[in-house]
Amino acid sequence: MNLEQQYAFAASLHPGRSLSPEEVRFIINRETFKSQHYGHEGKHLMMFLILICVLAMLPNTVTFWRRRHPNSYRLVSILSICLVPPYFAVSNGYHRFMGLWTAYAAANSYIMYLATRSPLNPRTPRRVYQWFAFINKASYAVFVLGIVLFALCFFNVAPGLTDSERYVEASMLTVFYGLYFGLMSRDLVTLCTDKMAATLGYARSDLPTKYLPQDVCCICGGELLGDKAHGASGDDLVEPTHRLGCGHVFHACCIRGWCVVGKKDVCPYCREKVDLETFKQNPWDKQELFYVAALEYMRFFISWQPLTLLFLTAIFWVLGLS
Numbered sequence: 001m002n003l004e005q006q007y008a009f010a011a012s013l014h015p016g017r018s019l020s021p022e023e024v025r026f027i028i029n030r031e032t033f034k035s036q037h038y039g040h041e042g043k044h045l046m047m048f049l050i051l052i053c054v055l056a057m058l059p060n061t062v063t064f065w066r067r068r069h070p071n072s073y074r075l076v077s078i079l080s081i082c083l084v085p086p087y088f089a090v091s092n093g094y095h096r097f098m099g100l101w102t103a104y105a106a107a108n109s110y111i112m113y114l115a116t117r118s119p120l121n122p123r124t125p126r127r128v129y130q131w132f133a134f135i136n137k138a139s140y141a142v143f144v145l146g147i148v149l150f151a152l153c154f155f156n157v158a159p160g161l162t163d164s165e166r167y168v169e170a171s172m173l174t175v176f177y178g179l180y181f182g183l184m185s186r187d188l189v190t191l192c193t194d195k196m197a198a199t200l201g202y203a204r205s206d207l208p209t210k211y212l213p214q215d216v217c218c219i220c221g222g223e224l225l226g227d228k229a230h231g232a233s234g235d236d237l238v239e240p241t242h243r244l245g246c247g248h249v250f251h252a253c254c255i256r257g258w259c260v261v262g263k264k265d266v267c268p269y270c271r272e273k274v275d276l277e278t279f280k281q282n283p284w285d286k287q288e289l290f291y292v293a294a295l296e297y298m299r300f301f302i303s304w305q306p307l308t309l310l311f312l313t314a315i316f317w318v319l320g321l322s
Contacts, residue, residue: 047321054312062304078187080303085180104181107131108188115192120199122220128196129257132189136182140291143178146171179298186295193258197268218269219254246272 010019010027019027066073082105089097111131114124149171153162161167215224224241240252246267250258258268265274315321 043321046319047316050315050319050321051312054308054315058304058308074187074190076307077299077303078191080307081180081184081187081299084302084306100177100181104184108184112188112192116195116199118199120196122222125196125219126251126254126257128189128192129253132185132192133257135185139178139182139185141178142174143182143291143294146174146176146178149174179294180302182291183295183298183302214249217251217254218248219250219258222251224249224251244272244274246270 006024006028007019009031010024011017013027013031062073086098086101088094089101111128114121115128117124149167152158153168153171156163216222217224241249242252242255243249244255244267248267248269250268255268259265259274266272267274
């Protein structure tokens with residue numbers, strides 16, 4: 001159908017109306033779509049019902065998978081989070097995101113390299129927890145900045161600036177960066193913590209596999225000076241300690257990193273449950289609960305939504321629905 005025929009066809013559908021070229025193209029595309037899908041109402045209804053059933057089953061399925069097979073769940077989740085956004089970034093030429101992702105991946109590769117060494121350097125656990133605590137704080141700050149920018153855009157505080165397309169895009173990207181890199185950090189620190197726990201010898205058994213002296217922190221292997229060295233020498237740096245409910249004592253920084261940053265709710269030595277309420281300080285503290293919830297929603301959109309679409313596509317292909 002040439003241009004004149006398109007105009008004539010569109011005018012026959014809207015007699016007495018002057019149509020612009022954009023309106024003609026829209027009408028042609030709409031009618032073409034209708035003609036292609038004419039008589040497929042039953043097929044569309046079947047596809048819609050399958051979509052509703054899959055979405056309804058998704059939360060329970062993911063929860064069951066996470067509880068019964070945590071290792072495979074974590075592996076698929078981390079791989080999808082780390083690979084899906086870069087794939088779309090490369091496909092669409094988002095060079096800024098790829099630059100940030102490459103720098104972030106390089107830094108975390110070094111941290112994970114340190115965490116997987118055996119024997120483990122006594123300073124490594126603290127370095128790992130400090131690094132991911134810093135990444136969490138930075139991601140949270142970027143997320144808050146993006147929310148503020150988006151709020152300024154929503155209320156159009158500065159007309160001509162906050163209502164521009166570039167400003168809106170920048171605010172949404174800022175929110176995305178804060179959520180995405182924060183989510184990656186939460187998953188990667190879990191891998192590092194599990195590996196370090198296994199290397200230290202406190203991960204595979206309910207009973208300790210090492211003898212723990214009373215004046216040694218089993219996470220970093222450093223001496224627990226506490227108040228003993230306080231005042232003995234003005235040059236000594238005394239680290240605060242923390243005693244768990246089970247009676248074991250650790251450096252406050254080490255046990256906070258283990259329980260709060262590393263998301264472990266057991267004592268690293270005796271495996272007794274730890275009351276995490278005593279660690280409600282930065283990072284992952286009470287004022288960041290909204291941020292943590294937003295990270296889990298981000299996980300769905302980045303990880304499970306693409307996998308769900310692939311699963312639906314496979315079902316439609318098997319049933320001959322298109």
